[in-house]
Amino acid sequence: MTDSRTRRALAVFVVVLTGLVAGSSALDRVGHLPLAAPAPADAALALQTNLAYHSVLAADLMRSRIRGDEDLARAAEGAVARNTDAMRDLVGAVLGDQWAEEFRLLWSAHVTALSNYSSGVEDPGARDAARAALSTFEGDLAGFLATGSRGRLSREAARAAAYLHVDHLMRQADAYAARDYARADQLYREGYAHTFALGETIAAALLGPAGAEALREPGWRLRSQLARLLGEHVVLAVAATRAGVTNAPDFAAAGEAVNANTRDLAGAIDTLFGAAAAQGFQSLWADHVDQLMAYTGGVAAGDAGRREAAVNRLKAFEREFAAFLSTATAGRLPATALAGTLLTHDQMLMAQIDAYAGKQYEQAHDSAYSTYHHMGEVAGDLALAFSGTLGDRAPAGGSQTGYGGTAGHHGPR
Amino acid sequence: MGRADLLWRAVAVLAALLVGGSTLTASAPRAEPVPAAPPGPLAVDSFRSARSYAAVAAPVRLRIPAAGIDTALGSLGRNPDGTVEVPTDPAEAGWFAEGPRPGQPGPAVILGHVDSRTGPAVFYALPTLRPGTLVTIDLSDGTGVAFRVAGQQRVAKTSFPTDEVYAPTLRPSLRLITCGGTFDHTSRHYRDNVIVYADPA
Structure with missing residues (x-):
């Protein structure tokens, strides 16, 4: 108590x-x-x-x-x-x-x-x-x-x-x-x-x-764009789990919206880190979403065993995903701390599902609002780490794209 | 200081601590889970996460009809000294393959020579591009993407805007780069770069 x-x-x-x-x-x-x-x-x-x-x-x-x-x-x-x-x-x-x-x-x-x-x-x-x-x-x-x-x-x-x-x-x-x-x-x-x-x-x-x-500033732009994508993940996951936990007729569409966001996130990772990283990311992220839905199904069915199984699989996701991002950012995102952040994210979403299932709607809204803003903070951390990692890989200086064959001519330069 | 002030300050301090940590350590209050759906098949049980996405294919050709540019695109990386590779053929442009592909949500970069040792090269007319000029790129899967020139700048290579050109963002855009300014006959290089910025059409 x-x-x-x-x-x-x-x-x-x-x-x-x-x-x-x-x-x-x-x-x-x-x-x-x-x-x-x-x-x-x-x-x-x-x-x-x-x-x-x-x-x-x-x-x-x-x-x-x-x-x-x-x-x-x-x-x-x-x-x-x-x-x-x-x-x-x-x-x-x-x-x-x-x-x-x-x-x-x-x-x-x-x-x-x-x-x-x-x-x-x-x-x-x-x-x-x-x-x-x-x-x-x-x-x-x-x-x-x-x-x-x-x-x-x-x-x-x-x-x-x-x-x-x-x-x-x-x-x-x-x-x-x-x-x-x-x-x-x-x-x-x-x-x-x-x-x-x-x-x-x-x-x-x-x-x-x-x-x-x-x-x-490019750093701000990346932070903003990641906040948009990850914030959308939260709001769509909230909508889908609410539809799922009540077995509402709009669940299929809500689930497809979550999937569309997942594809956008994978596309963003492809842009930043390449196709192989994007595939690794999406595999892990899909596990995350699947287990949130499995937890939702467990709550809807009143099945404590299914809920617990989903929570345990989410823990595996949190560890693996944190390790994945830590490696991708050359350690700029410490895996242990990041796993804790992901655990918080999952706990917040599950608290929201529980509250909604119990018709404690004000509490469900508060949980959803907190989860959304928490994700905004996570986006800031990711943007900082991504910018640092990718900044190290950017070419140095300008390009030597001329041999002088028109130097001194009156041309468009 | 009244009790209310003290209370608000306590709230603010704790909230600030939570902000400072960047990641919240407290889980939201949990209601006791209760079955929420009537008995019967649950739609949520048939949910499957998306495990693929529509990847954007690599660029193979650049066309800027207004400037008479129509070139195949090679693939470029970085030199051992960290500078960007440039096309070996002055008549052909290249795409910086360690960055986004044109059409992906990010800044794609294409480079081409302004001249060869004997005359104009593929990007000789690049400085003539005006805002609104159409730029199209063919992709290896047969599709294409289109951009419109937003503007251009000429900058000394010694103060090249690396962040503006290469820094990761998730906004689709295109940068076309060549040389400009005066030619340094000692180093055998132009002193400036011309950068054309383009946004999705």
């Missing part, structure tokens, strides 16, 4: 941590322990990850409404609100408190409209009203971003981006309501990718030239 209380307390701190990761702690808004403004690179990444997570939570909220699962919808609303607060704090850290509150109000209005849209899937009047509210939001957000960025992001470009975000969410809801789960999950992924990229665009505009310069 004491151990359980300790773990619950730690979980609360992890939730607080997500605010810190966002660049400005929840503590700021209650007037305690104000933190310094985040570095541009951190602020931009926090905006990317939180904005992308918003798209996931908003879609989850809309799907809960469509299914008529009010308990789940209420928990999703709470998660969306916490995510909104994290983004509000980030906006406040960059632009100031007045801007932060204005952002929160208009952002919350669009969450409400999205929820109303999904609640009214069979009510044309409600849908039209929600659409009108969302159109107003698109204009309001565009004005907010154009003004806040002093015109560095045009109103037209901002409005187009907001429109696309809303469009992804409405269309995934339509597809989900029509039980076209493959289409719904395709839009789920597109919405995540769009908002992640939008986070960089907004950050570059709000942070100004110096901030935008920081976002052009």
Whole structure:
């Protein structure tokens, strides 16, 4: 019991941590322990990850409404609100408190409209009203971003981006309501990718030239791109295990979305380390996902033996995968520490599965949120190690690509 | 300092410790697992992870119609001194095979000579490329990828932007490199490089 209380307390701190990761702690808004403004690179990444997570939570909220699962919808609303607060704090850290509150109000209005849209899937009047509210939001957000960025992001470009975000969410809801789960999950992924990229665009505009310069650093770009891919692994694994543990009809599509992310991850490793490494990576990663699904099946069936077998096989994965990455990065990622990190990742995902199976939806959302942000930290560690390893392999200096046969000629050089 | 302040500070300190470790050591609270699905076959039991992916084939030909460039592509690595290999044939460009392939999510690099000892070579016209120019690459599996020139720069070889050109990212892009600037008759090399940056079309 004491151990359980300790773990619950730690979980609360992890939730607080997500605010810190966002660049400005929840503590700021209650007037305690104000933190310094985040570095541009951190602020931009926090905006990317939180904005992308918003798209996931908003879609989850809309799907809960469509299914008529009010308990789940209420928990999703709470998660969306916490995510909104994290983004509000980030906006406040960059632009100031007045801007932060204005952002929160208009952002919350669009969450409400999205929820109303999904609640009214069979009510044309409600849908039209929600659409009108969302159109107003698109204009309001565009004005907010154009003004806040002093015109560095045009109103037209901002409005187009907001429109696309809303469009992804409405269309995934339509597809989900029509039980076209493959289409719904395709839009789920597109919405995540769009908002992640939008986070960089907004950050570059709000942070100004110096901030935008920081976002052009190759090391930051790799960190951001790994955070996108690995964060997507978390959100898709969460969605699939939730569908799996309840034997929901959208499981097949959710599982295929996880597989699509796995293929993207393997493609990324191919880019960075070559085809042989990518194949080794994918074999191990596939084992990881398979065992998470096996654990999910064990929970769904109430079979403690299957759960335990999956946990044991995950331990093997954690050791082997840590050794694989440690070797690939010439020891920059210590295998023992990395195995511990992977264990934490797996434990967090399994805690999320357990909570969801037990209909403890708020706890499930907290676990998912913590897992997502934890993966963002892991992405930072990987990016640093990958950059160092591959930097050592980059050619030195320029190329000797000329013999002088046209030297002195008036040519295009 | 009030109790609330103390509490928040304690929370922040612990949270900062967790951040500092970069990797969380606490597992989230665990609910007692309960069967969640009604009896019957579980869809999750039939799940199988993807164990293959669509690899991008190696590049075999580069075409830039606007500049009259149409060349086979050889494969390049690094010299023993760590510098990049260059094509042995001035009439043919080469792809840096230790980096990403064109079309993969990363910066692919293709190099070609600006001239031979007697006249223009395959990348003589590279500095004339303007933003928007179409660049296409044939791949060994019969497919192709297309890019549009985004810009170019001429840099002294002594300050070559290695990170900008080679550093790993996961954004598909292409760099075309040749020589430029004045010719050093002592070293028999040009002093500068011309780098053309291109993004997916």
